């Protein structure tokens with residue numbers, strides 16, 4: 001695997017030149033009459049021109065050909081991506097999916113994306129979709145770009161080599177990548193691969209505020225890594241660019257690789273993050289903290305403190321709380337909770353929930369520790385102990401009600417009809433008088 005260089009920082013202004021073309025970034029202006037090396041200047045906007053400066057996002061790309069040189073878009077049929085949330089009746093049950101399979105037929109990253117649940121409308125720039133990707137071959141002469149929103153990619157199996165217009169990054173399980181609206185990328189595989197994608201339609205991801213935690217902690221900005229410029233000048237007949245647009249997939253063909261950006265500067269960039277770098281904060285006295293303390297990235301709604309989607313992890317950590325039931329509490333939530341498991345076990349559901357699977361606990365659907373977890377944690381000696389070593393579970397939490405797609409409910413054939421049984425052994429322990 002290539003030893004790649006990265007730029008470090010979150011929400012930073014970066015600039016990058018491919019070392020093969022020194023001085024390729026125009027000096028002192030964005031649109032010179034003629035750009036260095038005969039490049040074309042192209043701006044990629046990730047916010048309205050007039051968005052407040054703190055939220056304004058754009059990047060200038062200096063490329064061999066402008067992106068507009070392509071033939072017309074046609075429908076791309078080979079896709080399980082939807083944003084139609086009426087395919088199935090609503091289901092308020094606790095849902096659990098067994099691990100998703102690697103496809104048996106040749107399938108690349110973009111062909112291997114299936115939408116499992118979601119809410120909202122990419123046309124209205126409001127909502128989210130959760131997808132599973134599962135693939136076994138490289139995207140040969142094919143790029144993908146999402147006009148509807150941002151992708152947060154969570155690999156569970158297999159390292160992804162992602163080539164973007166900004167440069168290359170490798171993303172392995174226990175790392176994540178964010179590729180924002182309109183950024184073209186292609187994915188090569190080291191082995192058959194599977195993972196989860198959180199797509200948000202409206203806003204971009206930000207780091208959560210830290211409040212009284214102070215200036216440092218949780219995911220630190222310098223641990224977010226952005227690729228460096230790396231162009232390819234290849235004249236390929238029929239290079240395909242697949243685009244997700246208004247919830248449907250389209251493809252256009254062109255006569256060259258779209259990864260022909262020689263230099264770029266700006267603050268609208270793809271990035272990756274190693275979940276192992278997360279600085280975990282928790283109670284060192286008593287009680288179970290809400291999982292929001294483990295928020296890596298958030299996509300805020302217009303309602304203060306309420307997320308269209310939070311990306312939350314459950315990292316390895318010490319558990320030291322005294323006189324406390326230490327696992328997650330029993331819970332009914334006005335938010336939707338979709339969980340996946342990258343590695344190991346989830347403390348509230350050891351055994352039942354397997355890596356590569358998923359659960360969905362919908363709005364106000366009761367959930368919490370299974371029978372074994374409750375019985376064990378109610379009796380355990382409360383010594384300091386490691387929780388979740390060699391494990392990583394995560395949650396996509398949303399204020400919206402998530403509808404399960406036909407693929408999620410039926411086609412994938414992974415829903416576990418017996419999931420409810422993990423709670424049926426819970427006993428009455430009441431010691432008060434029977435009235």
Ligand SMILES: O=C(O)Cc1cc(O)ccc1O
Pocket residue numbers: 289290291327328329331337348361367368395
């Ligand atoms: O439901 C879950 O397992 C997620 C979760 C974890 C936790 O530690 C507290 C609340 C919560 O919803």
Ligand SMILES: [Fe+2]
Pocket residue numbers: 331333337361367
């Ligand atoms: Fe919960």
